[in-house]
Amino acid sequence: MISTHLPVLQVAIPLLAAPACVVFRQATVTWLLALSVSCISLLISISLLWQAFTTGEIRYELGGWAAPWGIEYKVDVVNAFVLVIVSGMSSVVLVYARESLQHELGIRRIHLVYTGWLLCLTGLLGITVTGDAFNVFVFLEISSLSSYLLIGLGPDRRALTAAFQYLVMGTIGATFILIGIGLLYMMTGTLNMTDLSQRIPAVSHTTTIHAAFAFLALGIALKAAVFPLHYWLPNAYTYAPSAVTAFMAASATKVSIYLLLRFFFDIFSESFSLRTMRLNEILLITGVIAIFSMSLVAIYQQDIKRMLAYSSVAQVGYMVIGIGLASATGIMAAILHLFNHALMKGALFMALGCIFYRLKSLELNDLAGIGRTMPWTTAAFVVGGLSLIGVPLTVGFVSKWYLILATLERGWWWLAVLIVASSLLAVVYIWRVVEVAYFKPAQDTEVNEAPMSMLIPTWALIAANVYFGVNAQQTIRFAGRAAAELLGLP
């Protein structure tokens, strides 16, 4: 009986648990609550993914109101896959977060961090699960407002200005999305995604729909940090608490990329987005610029957290290229990379959190010799880095492989060459860290390994990087089916 309500429970449980955290106040209790809620969400999303994969789309009417009047939740393989990414990463990072957050922020009022975390999780899951365009905006703002809060809590005072910067940019992005949805409603009289996709073709020649498309594209690209709208991301990721950065990097931009796919392939038809509005050309050009310019910028960073933040913008570039290729393989590569990038960036930012835990600094020069003083953490960073580069047997290789296959399918050799060349830039910035960590004498030999409660989740993600790099069949099946659903293929 309860299984029919899974789509709404996915969102309702974290939403209800968030105020409960404020009531309980006690650090360990709220952490346990947040962790168990996140794990429940993970279990629900896995069962939803399995259900969507085996029996097809699940539709849920909120409050029993039929679709065009009430809000409808719609789960297919595409968003169920994203749900698993978000709730899975949240659960793993929460295990790690306890020690890391208490060390960086102090135990006082730590329950408010978990409240913000759960609200952010609610928002991200809500954006993904909903089948109603306005509902997307509401959940987007829930997740955005809580993420401004989480970033602003960072240990450095620059976290405040980074959060403010993100607040301004994020609000502009969300308001653009709101305008786009309003214009769509103006022309179609509906907010339900299925209805929208049926009614848009009749009016798709109007300027209003073109304007709606432009507003939505800009707004979503801003939230997803698609180059050149990534300005907020490096500061936000650099100054947020380590655990928050790991969670955000692994989930927030992924959900925005999902929105991009949902809006432009499902709601606007693929032919309108690509042929009439030529979105794919814009995405390809910005994607290629992103993978080169952002990787180059990453090479020159002294703060390695900022380095990885720029690398995140570059990685979004790969996803955008996959979408821009506009073929089943290209979109499959993009969806695969959503999952794979969540694994590698989550693991890398968690490794950085371990380093920060002991060294209180992430400046490259302060990392001298940590390969010997913190061998496990540094090894985790190296494996994560290899995955980021795309070395075989890691998940990074799987997504790059399919991305290159997709370019070759189109016969675009030059693009395949560019993708490989940009991976070499990743080799350079990961190597800089390896060089300092292993080949320079340690400044402080008293430094110990990070606590187990942080190392184990980090290594769990690293293991996932290798596991899904070797046994990629299952993720490829899900991603392939998701791409086929988005393109309306059988």
Next chain:
Amino acid sequence: MTNIGLYNYWIVFLLMMTGLYVVIVSTNLIKKIIGLNIFQTSVFILYISIGKVAGGTAPILAEGYKVYSNPLPHVLILTAIVVGVATTALGLALIVRIHAEYNSVDEEKIYQNDPSD
């Protein structure tokens, strides 16, 4: 004539551009929040204008009236107004913290204090 008839949309655009301009140009953080508010208000007016049905009355059932304005966009925008208030509150709260740390709410002075970026 039709252009003048759609004057609320002109106002929407005027406010939208004013708001964005203020956000981009001003270095004072509080002014940025004000600009953001003006920008969001323009969208509220856009939604409210969408709900207008020519010749329609308020959507209350009564004898003698057949045409009603669409209440749904108004309801939607109530939600967006709440979101706007929450954003403003959070933005101002951040400004209070920034002022406590830097003793200034001017972006240029703040960045002078933190030369690394």
